[in-house]
Amino acid sequence: MLAYIIQRIARAIPQLLLISILAYVIIQLPPGDIVTQQILNLEASGVTVSEVQAAALRRQYGLDRPQWQRYLLWIGNIVTRFDFGYSFTWQKPVADVIMGRMGYTFAIALFSAVFTWVVAIPIGVYAAVKQYSVGDYIITFVTFVGLAVPPFFLALVIMYVALTQFGIRVGGLFSPEYMVQGWSWGKVLNLLSNMWLPIILLGMGGVASTIRTMRAMMLDELRKQYVTVARAKGLSSLQVILRYPLRLAVNPIISGLMWLLPWLFSGGIILEIVLNLPTAGPALYASLMSQDMYMAGGYIMIIGALTAVSAIFSDIVLAVSDPRIRFGGVEGA
Amino acid sequence: MSILSGLRSWFGRRRGAKVDPVREEEFYRAGQWQLVWWKFKRHKLAQISMVVLAILYTVAIFAEFISPHDPLRRFRDYLSHPPTSIHIRDANGRFRRPFIYGMAMGRDPVTFRPVYEEDRSTIYPIGIFVRGDPYKFWGLWESDLHLFGTGPEGMPLFVMGTDTIGRDVFSRICHGGRISLSVGLVGIAISFFLGLFLGGVSGFFGGVIDEAIQRVIEVITTLPTIPLWMALAAALPREWPQLRIYFYTTLILSILGWTGLARTVRGRLLSMREEDFVLAARLDGESEWAIIVRYMLPGFASYIIVSLTLSLPGMILGETSLSFLGIGLNPPTISWGVMLQQAQDIMNVAHYPWILWPVPVVVLAVLMFNFMGDGLRDAADPYIT
Secondary structure, X not given: OHHHHHHHHHHHHHHHHHHHHHHHHHHHOOOOOHHHHHHHHHHHOOOOOOHHHHHHHHHHOOOOOOXXXXXXXXXHHHHHHOOOOEEOXXXXXXXXXXXHOHHHHHHHHHHHHHXXXXXXXXXXXXXXXXXXXXXXXXHHHHHHHHHHOOHHHHXXXXXXXXXXXXXXOOOOOOOHHHOOOXXXXXXXXXXXXXXXXXXXXXXXXXXXXXXXXXXXHHHHHHOOHHHHHHHHOOOOHHHHHHHOHHHHHOHHHHHXXXXXXXXXXXXXXXXXXXXXXXXXXXXXXXXXXXXXXXXXXXXXXXXXHHHHHHHHHHHHHHHHHOHHHHOOOOOOO | OOHHHHHHHHHHHHHOOOOOHHHHHHHHHOOHHHHHHHHHHOOHHHHHHHHHHHHHHHHHHOHHHHOOOOOOOOOOOOOOOOOOOOEEEOOOOXXXXXXXXXXXXXXXXXXXXXXXXEEEEEEEEOEEEEEEEEEEEOOOEEEEEEEEEOOOOOOOOXXXXXXXXXXXXHHHHHHHHHHHHHHHHHHHHHHHHHHHHHHHHHHHHOHHHHHHHHHHHHHHHHOOXXXXXXXXXXXXXXXXXXXXXXXXXXXXXHHOOHHHHHHHXXXXXXXXXXXXXXXXXXXXXXXXXXXXXXXXXHHHHHHHHHHHHHHHHHHHHHHHHHHHHOOOOOOOOOOHHHHHHHHHOHHHHHHOHHHHOHHHHHHHHHHHHHHHHHHHHHHHOOOOO
């Protein structure tokens, strides 16, 4: 087991290296000297940058040195001091901007994942058990449509309905009066009352694909002989399903659990912007509007690292839950 | 199919034999593409999708003619006009050909939003092949002929309403299709070359090259698509002409899109390298290049088509998302995503929901591509029945 873990971690290192090079290239993409560019952008949006600040920035980013040295400086700062550079739009280090928003990102990711599973797993199992029934056809059709509709489209439509039919204005996590206040019971209640819709909308994004995976996995398992054996020994249909095939069919969902955070950083980002949530995605968007590339590079690096770590975790969890993987016995695993 | 075998199969059907030897023979003699087509024809949903997509692309190609108005013209008297209701029965209860009533714009005294009232005194019949806004078709021929409308003097017809600055939504959807539907095609053309080349190299040579390319693919597939697209798109200089931005946007969309195709090509090449006919060709003294192009490529061409069809929707959605956020294409370019920029303010959507029209259109296009890809995937391997 330990050997497996070490081997798995070692495989992630070249991956992270590639991602870091890519992130650095993105930082360097906009033409011209990055500091001058940033100052121009900032002045265009009404923020003034003093000469002293500009000179300090130039020195900090080592603009007089060759590219590879600057890359090493950048990656070195990340590894040693967790310093991803400075975000001009937020007037804060990139790491502070993203980490400051991690709490909400985590909370929303977790709740929307729970929502996805609570909805998708039973539906997927139902569709598999009643394959080719009317219900199955309807579910298949709806999931097909669901896969074609990006979550932010759905959000626009639901926000429209909520506003015109129920007079609820969706967006943000707090009502204006709680926005700047410190934490209190009132604020928590306010948060909960505002959070359910973003959670449902974000969760919906994963529902269609989870149903499809669940249905396919269940169909595979239901065909196997142990299911027939379980039936033959007299278990009720429900018991058969809950005891054996379901446990195997949720394996991809377990590995999906670990992909949740990267997904929220990636797929949910437009939805978060539309819903104006205080998570990390909209912060990236705001800084991209003024070509704040250190924020972009830092974000990609953080997500890349998160994805790599998630992949390691999910592989380990899978190896623990499924001994066949540990011993390399499963094809294509 | 030759005339002879066509006749034979016709007679075969007439005899009504249960196992039809002629048809069976036809099945064995049919070429690969013939079989693929037969199998695809059995997939009704995929066929319908193909027709719908053909219609969408036709509308995009002949956008100037099909749209009743100039997509950039602002009707200052008809800001945020709701979709015009088309009548076939006039005030006296008589049926006549479709017509619309004149509309008068007023302002809501409290909110100052435009409100419209039907003026039932005059009617404007809708005609086909009417004169309207002049245009230059494909930038080549000047004309002012439109498929339908109310003519130059009539009350303008807004099938899907107008946006907040008075432009006709339907005309913009027709023209927007040009960008939104072609982004995918240009994008897959780029992905196609990247995927075919890198997948081919990887699968054919194997060894260290294969290992390196596979690692790169692994990293790219784990990368977060949308933030990366956003970061790359945001890095494009704002002052560039829109055509250049368009080209670079498609390039950005396809940078991440080629991996699926490369994997497919590699997998097929690996399995095919061991086939007898490849060995036979090699013994015949064919060059490696000829073996790939003449013998192996036809074998997985159908898989390539499937992989490309299935990667198109992602690119269409990518362009729409980026333009919606304002970091892809921007006005005055018209695309479905650019049109949705007005929907960023939810109050606009609440009062003028018809500005959401691009949403169902994008969903329709994506859904049709998914269905068609699904049908093609089933048909791609005609030897498995």
